Amino acid sequence: MIRTLRGMKDILEDENQKYLYFIKTCTQIVNRYGFEFIGTPILEDTALFKRSVGESSDIVSKEMYQFIDKGDNDVCLRPEGTAGVVRSFVENKLDRVGGVHKFYYHGPMFRYERPQKGRFRQFHQFGVESFGVDSYLEDVLIIKMIKDILDTFSIKYTLLINSLGCDLCMPPFKKRLVAFLDTLDALCEDCQKRKRTNPIRVFDCKNNNCQELLKPSPRLNENFCQKCESDFSNILKLLDALGISYQVDPNLVRGLDYYSKTAFEFVSSDLGAQNAVAGGGRYDKLVEYLGGRKTSAIGFAIGIERILQMIEVPKKGRVGYYFGALCDEAIDVVFKEADKKRATDKVTLSYDVKSLKAHLKAADKQDARYCAIIGEDELLNKEIWIKDLSEKTEVKERFE
RNA sequence: GUGGGAUUAGCUCAGUUGGUUAGAGCACUGGUUUGUGGUGCCGGGGGUCGCGGGUUCGAAUCCCGUAUCUCACCCCA
Secondary structure: OOOOOOOOOOOOOHHHHHHHHHHHHHHHHHHHOOOEEOOOOOEEEHHHHHHHOOOOOHHHHHOOEEEEOOOOOEEEEOOOOHHHHHHHHHHOOHHHHOOOEEEEEEEEEEOOOOOEOOEOOEEEEEEEEEEOOOOHHHHHHHHHHHHHHHHHOOOOOEEEEEEOOOOOOHHHHHHHHHHHHHOOOOOOHHHHHHHHHOHHHHHHOOOHHHHHHOOOOOOHHHOOOHHHHHHHHHHHHHHHHHOOOOEEOOOOOOOOOOOEEEEEEEEOHHHOOOOEEEEEEEOOOHHHHOOOOOOOEEEEEEEHHHHHOOOOOOOOOOOOEEEEEOOHHHHHHHHHHHHHHOOOOOEEEEEEEOOHHHHHHHHHHOOOOEEEEEOHHHHHHOEEEEEEOOOOEEEEEEOO
16 A cells, blocks of 8 residues: 655545635635735745755754755755745845735645654645835734734634844844853753854753853843844834733744744644744845845744644534435436536435435435435426425425 | 654454454444434444564464654754
8 A cells, every 4th residue: 555655644524624714714814914825836946945944954954855856956845935935026026126015825845854743744834924014013913913813713822922133233142152152161062063053042952951051141132232122122012002912032043044033933732742833033134145135024834734733613514405316217307406406505416226214314424404305206296305404394396 | 863652444442371263332334114314223344453574383462673653852833
């Protein structure tokens, strides 16, 4: 038997109902915020992800589905959605057009990881990207939008938020931080590596000893420039005013290198170890970094499989018609009448001649609202016998 | 990449110290005598016991390997 690859799965039955319901609901919400659909390829040039997500990230350094195609191109299944959208934004010269551009997307992402609860090698994200808005208000808008989505599905969450500083305050801070780290000998292996590649990620280290050693370290939030400082406090004030509760987490650094300033994560305790249900932040440098004109940008992504664990689809109840025949002569008539009814209703039919009882059972099993039957009597009188399976009432309809 | 647990029917699981033809519940399917569904009763189909080796007269059961699932580390959505 040929099976799905490790960490991949089919979407069927219960899950596809949830999936479609989720996408539909999210789309409605983000449309209200002025976001339009964008579709980008699943396969992209490997260089795109190396440059945007960052070589120091786990995603690029060990989780990419990367291969050489028949044309000798180094290509990659996308591990996340932002890089492709930004590439498209630049390639289509929207940075030159100027103005504001807001997109949403959804679809499969690929990361070669060890599967566990809430973590798959092919998984799906719903995300948005907003280009051309510099104001901190946009950061709040994005967070509010996620809150709207989570609230719609009655999902409980904790919002973790941090600021990573900007071009002005980050470089000097990094220098100071590295100088401090150089005085420490006992840092773990990973942190030694981080020191060279992306030093602020040491704050994210789970090693207790490292956290202990880092206590006297210079801190990000004590080294913001004025703009970063005021933007961040304005965001928090506005969140307060909107009644959105949050926890400032100075160690929230995030694994993708392109974030700057606002970074946030929505976590839920109902998810197990992989508890991030949505995450995102501002990435004001990325457009320029991918060859475009400097453009402010911010976005987020929701992990669909993770959120689907927590949502319920409203029950549908009985709907539509089930058609069946009681004798051979009626089958063709049933086929025709079912087809007519399909102009206005959901209709399924049985091709087998069965007893009335068997047809009723089948209709019931399919959750049909009406069971429509033609037998010898009906054929003679040119009528269809129809039973409403919810109301238990019966009527006869004429046909020609 | 590292560690723990698991794998027997479509699903959830029994299966004794290794011993005849591997079981149950649910699901599926048919019947229950005149054309009335969900919940009664009776019947039926469905398993190379994850896969590959080994030990043994004999393996679902013991040993080795391997795959997958699962949970955690790590990382993230």
